[in-house]
Amino acid sequence: MQDQDFPSQDDWAIETLAVRAGTARSGFGEHAEAMFLTSSYVFGSAAEAADRFSNKVEGNVYSRFTNPTVTMFEQRLAALEGAEAALATASGMSAILTCCMGVLKAGDHVVASTGLFGSTVQLFNNILSKFGITTSYVSPADPAAWRAAVRPETKLFYVETPSNPMMELADIPALASVAKDAGALLVVDNCFCTPALQQPLKLGADVVIHSATKYIDGQGRVLGGAIVGSKAFIKDQMLPFLRTAGPTLSPFNAWVLLKGLETLAIRMERQSENALAVARWLEAQPQVKRVIYPGLESHPQHELAKRQQKTGGAVLSFELRGETPEQQRTNAWRVIDNTRLVSITANLGDTRTTITHPATTTHGRVAPEVRAAAGITEGMIRLAVGLESPEDLCRDLARGMTD
Ligand SMILES: Cc1ncc(COP(=O)(O)O)c(C=O)c1O
Incomplete structure (x- = not known):
């Protein structure tokens, strides 16, 4: 594989990134992105296998962890969001779960916006609550209410903007400032806007969540999700949960989503x-x-x-x-x-x-x-x-x- 078949440059427009970013060609020189349907990868020697398993040498080991087609999707989405890195997941809900499992522990508190997608509310109220994580809900449109809801154990702010179905907006820079003061991570579900219309990281958010099932696919075909953020956050806080628990995106779905990104804007x-x-x-x-x-x-x-x-x-x-x-x-x-x-x-x-x-x-x-x-x-x-x-x-x- 070539590392990247796209000259990195800071000022490519989103339309250019959508069709070019992340592409990595195999030795066959294919123009369209290849679909790598393989569960594992072959090593040249026992020593090489040991080095890859211990992360001494970077490279694919097993497709629960990484896969070249999935990596292309992650890199293209990260480029569109103006982020350092992204991690693809099997669905939007598994992206939210991975984010919460990677960041939170028993005793932590979440402040979330009212009017979240129903399954996200079920996740906070009925599943994370079993592990001692509590959630308070406040209006997305009222940054003062977010400040008032903060507790010493608040670790995460979770917001959807616009919300569904009331189409209420959160002022992302205003919430980012409250989150910063609270020492909490601001996570924005950017499903409704996508990076084509709104780039929350550039407005001060720490993490973006996607249900790629929606506009990223754009044609109602596959499920997928992603977490987007800094390289350190993805590598140190998200990847360990994904590679262990396995809510991994299939390479087939990643390929469909790569094609979806091309026409997103x-x-x-x-x-x-x-x-x-x-x-x-x-x-x-x-x-x-x-x-x-x-x-x-x-x-x-x-x-x-x-x-x-x-x-x-x-x-x-x-x-x-x-x-x-x-x-x-x-x-x-x-x-x-x-x-x-x-x-x-x-x-x-x-x-x-x-x-x-x-x-x-x-x-x-x-x-x-x-x-x-x-x-x-x-x-x-x-x-x-x-x-x-x-x-x-x-x-x-x-x-x-x-x-
Ligand atoms: C705003 C929002 N976030 C997350 C999800 C969950 O995504 P998925 O269905 O891909 O798990 C949805 C799904 O409808 C959604 O509308």
């Missing part, structure tokens, strides 16, 4: 444009009570979104009117059930638009009073806008919008 740009067009159309519909999209002037954090993100992103939520919660649900379900184009599925980040009713699907397991406090009403619909024509999408949504 243009997909994010076009899907954001489409989302803005659909959001503006929704705002004009009498049946719609409100549209929540950071790219709209009506979003309470629109100015922050303009500062921190390149666009408003491709996900929006909107609420149907209705006198009672039952009526709101009937109206929301009518819109969903009358679509013929968009897919009724809880996934997001696909080139095909997806539609979800959060109150009865992604957030169905959340207690009704918690859901209500978070603003997730029965009339709310989440739309992850894809690459279809926005006019076609609006026609599809209009079908179920009767009074």
